[in-house]
Amino acid sequence: MxxxxxxxxxxxxxxxQAGEAAGGAARALASANxxxxxxxxxxxxxIPLLPxxxxxxxxxxxxxxxxxxxxxxxxxxxxGFGIAIYEFAKCLGAWSPEFKIESRTMGLSWNFLxxxxxxxxxxxxxxxxxxxxxxxxxxxxxxxxVHLFSxxxxxxxxxxxxxxxxxxxxSFAMLGLVISDNLIFFFIFWELMGLCSYLLIGHFYYxxxxxKASLKAFMTTRIGDVCLLIxxxxxxxxxxxxxFTELYEKVKIAVQNSPTHEWPEWLTAAxxxxxxGSVGKSAQFPLHVWLPDAxxxxxxxxxxxxxxxxxxxxxxxxxxxxxxxxxxxRIVVSIVGSFTGIFAATIGICxxxxxxxxxxxxxxQLGFMIASIGVGGVGAGLFxxxxxxxxxxxxxxxxxxxxHAVHTQDMREMGGLRRKLPIxxxxxxxxxxxxxxxxxxxxxxSKDAILAHALARAMNEGIWYxxxxxxxxxxxxxxxxxxxxxxxHMTFHGEPRDREKFDHAHESGPAMAIPLIVLGSLxxxxxxxxxxxxxxxxxxxxxxxxxxIWEDHVxxxxxxxxxFAEHHEHYEHxxxxxxxxxxxxxxxxAAGLGISLSFAFYYFRWFSAEKCANAIRPVYxxxxxxxxxxxxxxxxxxxxxxVFSKVSxxxxxxxxxxxxxxxxxxxxxxxxxxxxxxxxxxxxxxxxAGFGTQAIASISRMLQTGRIQQYVAxxxxxxxxxxxxxxxx
Amino acid sequence: MGLAGYLIVSAVMLACGIVCTVARKNVIYILMGxxxxxxxxxxxxxxxxxxxxxxxxxxxAIFSIILAAAEAAVALAIVLNVFGLFDSIRPDDPDLLKx
Numbered sequence: 001m002x003x004x005x006x007x008x009x010x011x012x013x014x015x016x017q018a019g020e021a022a023g024g025a026a027r028a029l030a031s032a033n034x035x036x037x038x039x040x041x042x043x044x045x046x047i048p049l050l051p052x053x054x055x056x057x058x059x060x061x062x063x064x065x066x067x068x069x070x071x072x073x074x075x076x077x078x079x080g081f082g083i084a085i086y087e088f089a090k091c092l093g094a095w096s097p098e099f100k101i102e103s104r105t106m107g108l109s110w111n112f113l114x115x116x117x118x119x120x121x122x123x124x125x126x127x128x129x130x131x132x133x134x135x136x137x138x139x140x141x142x143x144x145x146v147h148l149f150s151x152x153x154x155x156x157x158x159x160x161x162x163x164x165x166x167x168x169x170x171s172f173a174m175l176g177l178v179i180s181d182n183l184i185f186f187f188i189f190w191e192l193m194g195l196c197s198y199l200l201i202g203h204f205y206y207x208x209x210x211x212k213a214s215l216k217a218f219m220t221t222r223i224g225d226v227c228l229l230i231x232x233x234x235x236x237x238x239x240x241x242x243x244f245t246e247l248y249e250k251v252k253i254a255v256q257n258s259p260t261h262e263w264p265e266w267l268t269a270a271x272x273x274x275x276x277g278s279v280g281k282s283a284q285f286p287l288h289v290w291l292p293d294a295x296x297x298x299x300x301x302x303x304x305x306x307x308x309x310x311x312x313x314x315x316x317x318x319x320x321x322x323x324x325x326x327x328x329x330r331i332v333v334s335i336v337g338s339f340t341g342i343f344a345a346t347i348g349i350c351x352x353x354x355x356x357x358x359x360x361x362x363x364x365q366l367g368f369m370i371a372s373i374g375v376g377g378v379g380a381g382l383f384x385x386x387x388x389x390x391x392x393x394x395x396x397x398x399x400x401x402x403x404h405a406v407h408t409q410d411m412r413e414m415g416g417l418r419r420k421l422p423i424x425x426x427x428x429x430x431x432x433x434x435x436x437x438x439x440x441x442x443x444x445x446s447k448d449a450i451l452a453h454a455l456a457r458a459m460n461e462g463i464w465y466x467x468x469x470x471x472x473x474x475x476x477x478x479x480x481x482x483x484x485x486x487x488x489h490m491t492f493h494g495e496p497r498d499r500e501k502f503d504h505a506h507e508s509g510p511a512m513a514i515p516l517i518v519l520g521s522l523x524x525x526x527x528x529x530x531x532x533x534x535x536x537x538x539x540x541x542x543x544x545x546x547x548x549i550w551e552d553h554v555x556x557x558x559x560x561x562x563x564f565a566e567h568h569e570h571y572e573h574x575x576x577x578x579x580x581x582x583x584x585x586x587x588x589x590a591a592g593l594g595i596s597l598s599f600a601f602y603y604f605r606w607f608s609a610e611k612c613a614n615a616i617r618p619v620y621x622x623x624x625x626x627x628x629x630x631x632x633x634x635x636x637x638x639x640x641x642x643v644f645s646k647v648s649x650x651x652x653x654x655x656x657x658x659x660x661x662x663x664x665x666x667x668x669x670x671x672x673x674x675x676x677x678x679x680x681x682x683x684x685x686x687x688x689a690g691f692g693t694q695a696i697a698s699i700s701r702m703l704q705t706g707r708i709q710q711y712v713a714x715x716x717x718x719x720x721x722x723x724x725x726x727x728x729x
Numbered sequence: 730m731g732l733a734g735y736l737i738v739s740a741v742m743l744a745c746g747i748v749c750t751v752a753r754k755n756v757i758y759i760l761m762g763x764x765x766x767x768x769x770x771x772x773x774x775x776x777x778x779x780x781x782x783x784x785x786x787x788x789x790a791i792f793s794i795i796l797a798a799a800e801a802a803v804a805l806a807i808v809l810n811v812f813g814l815f816d817s818i819r820p821d822d823p824d825l826l827k828x
Contacts (some may be wrong), residue, residue: 346768706821706824707820707821708820708824709750709751709752709753709759712747712750712751713751716747716751
């Protein structure tokens with residue numbers, strides 16, 4: 001029972017002894033004996049380090065390697081996937097005699113800045129629990145499939161090897177972020193991901209729009225990053241640590257110690273600031289503008305950003321930071337998330353670019369996840385992130401396959417493609433069913449769980465603003481079903497609208513087909529194991545395995561005792577008794593309504609979409625132009641920044657430069673005066689001395705004739721004179 | 730004949746020596762002039778010694794004569810070498826350092 005704990009503690013001790021010379025110490029964390037050993041930590045660290053090693057090799061030797069090195073990076077990613085699966089199975093307890101749903105946490109961290117108490121510390125380590133286990137599998141899976149897909153999609157690109165290098169670095173950043181056990185390293189990887197997204201969105205740098213999009217993505221997420229950094233500063237100021245596990249403990253203590261179990265205001269502020277980091281990264285409502293433009297990047301990159309890395313990191317952050325969020329902060333999170341959910345979904349209805357539809361769908365789904373975490377369904381939100389990663393990666397890779405086949409992104413030029421692209425059609429259809437929330441597909445379980453939590457929260461609290469999330473989310477899931485089926489109808493069903501493009505279309509090679517098939521199948525099945533535990537029956541009421549980790553840390557209401565605990569028990573009761581069944585009905589109705597509407601409009605054509613659009617022309621135009629957000633930001637923030645920079649530049653040019661030039665001129669004047677003084681007076685003295693010496697010398701050298709007898713004569717003369725003077729005195 | 734006679738002879742010898750040293754263009758003559766000057770001094774020393782009753786002056790004169798002999802030997806060696814190099818014994822001819 002104590003073996004793993006003691007192994008780690010012993011290791012910590014020896015590391016401390018060994019590390020005293022190196023000024024470091026190691027700290028271990030393990031919750032129970034569940035078969036983990038030292039080597040597992042190193043295996044886990046290998047998962048992100050493999051793509052990093054690949055990146056470095058690729059950067060220097062990529063061009064010289066056969067096939068420009070893609071096989072190396074693909075195999076490294078698959079190796080990482082293998083390790084992730086192995087560790088996941090271990091964490092799940094696949095080899096233990098009895099299967100138990102429980103939280104399993106382990107970690108190891110090293111302090112780089114000495115271990116004396118009170119000194120500043122830089123701690124880095126690995127945190128591995130049920131959440132990171134699931135994330136690692138999903139991220140490595142999607143990354144390796146995207147790598148594989150890129151080998152087909154990017155063939156013939158002039159910067160093929162660099163593209164591979166960059167997506168490897170991207171994967172490294174995301175994987176490192178997932179296993180980081182503290183917010184400092186989390187933030188480092190987070191920023192690294194911002195850089196990678198910039199590089200990859202701007203991969204076609206010769207296109208003006210791609211350059212602008214990469215810059216936009218970088219700058220917009222930067223706003224969130226600054227907020228996140230401020231949030232981290234507040235947390236560090238108050239808690240003196242940024243380790244996740246320590247933070248959870250300290251928050252709990254801080255709340256328990258306060259006289260009325262009140263949550264401190266600064267914690268609310270810190271929580272909202274951390275959340276704003278996610279708003280930037282996960283493209284939530286005010287900062288959502290970068291994600292649709294990020295479609296300028298190659299399609300595999302879009303799949304990567306939308307499924308495995310960038311936006312998932314934002315949700316992962318909110319999930320990890322959930323115990324720090326106060327109830328007030330959670331309200332903000334849930335309302336922002338659910339509003340984004342419905343807001344982006346409406347834009348998705350009108351978009352005609354296949355990738356833009358998917359981009360807005362991602363924003364909307366991210367809103368679901370964020371809102372779910374906000375209402376307290378952390379597990380549900382993160383669960384949705386995982387199912388979403390599977391079907392959204394499939395949708396993006398499928399759209400890549402479609403674009404590859406017809407060389408256009410405009411859905412109005414497609415149609416009837418199911419006969420030409422059967423694999424793409426089937427996999428995308430499965431994913432569409434999943435995202436629409438059709439029962440038995442992955443998305444149904446996660447979306448249902450989210451709606452259940454939102455509904456339970458609303459029923460439990462009974463205040464009007466708690467009803468907003470459920471209202472928004474239910475509507476949004478209806479709209480989601482509608483626009484996703486619209487996409488399928490416009491792309492694959494009906495008659496081809498552009499005959500020439502249709503005739504040239506053909507299914508792509510196995511490098512692109514295999515990832516589609518894998519992800520398409522996952523879109524069907526990946527909901528079961530997470531939601532219900534592997535051996536559990538389909539509709540078991542048992543607590544899902546995936547959600548178990550939060551029993552340790554959240555919700556605090558149960559730990560605080562008294563009113564809070566009762567409150568929470570009531571919530572749990574509502575959730576399991578009434579909200580869950582109601583949510584199933586709600587989500588089924590929403591999905592059914594959306595799907596049948598889209599069939600009515602785009603398949604049977606009972607109603608004309610154009611006529612509807614004409615009937616509400618102003619509204620339609622507003623939505624078509626994405627509620628004029630880009631224009632609004634362009635007119636206000638960007639124009640404001642430009643004006644400000646112009647004013648600053650003028651200030652610089654006239655005031656600062658004026659002062660500098662004036663001082664410079666003054667210096668020049670004074671140095672001129674000093675120079676002329678130097679020339680006349682100082683040089684005069686020096687020259688006078690020189691000339692004087694020369695003049696005296698030219699006279700006196702006349703005496704020195706070199707004739708010995710003359711010298712003798714002079715001496716005698718001098719002697720005579722001296723003698724005469726002596727005598728005559 | 731008293732001390733004055735010796736001194737007058739000595740003064741005449743000194744004058745002759747100086748004139749010989751300054752005016753002659755031959756090194757041998759110059760050396761001879763120097764010998765004259767030295768011997769004028771010696772005559773003075775011996776005369777003063779004789780009239781003052783001390784022997785110091787005479788001892789000093791002997792030193793001086795030995796010194797003159799040594800000096801003549803060195804000087805003649807130099808003159809011989811100068812003649813070998815410049816084919817001349819005029820004191821004005823060796824003027825290599827003048828430039």
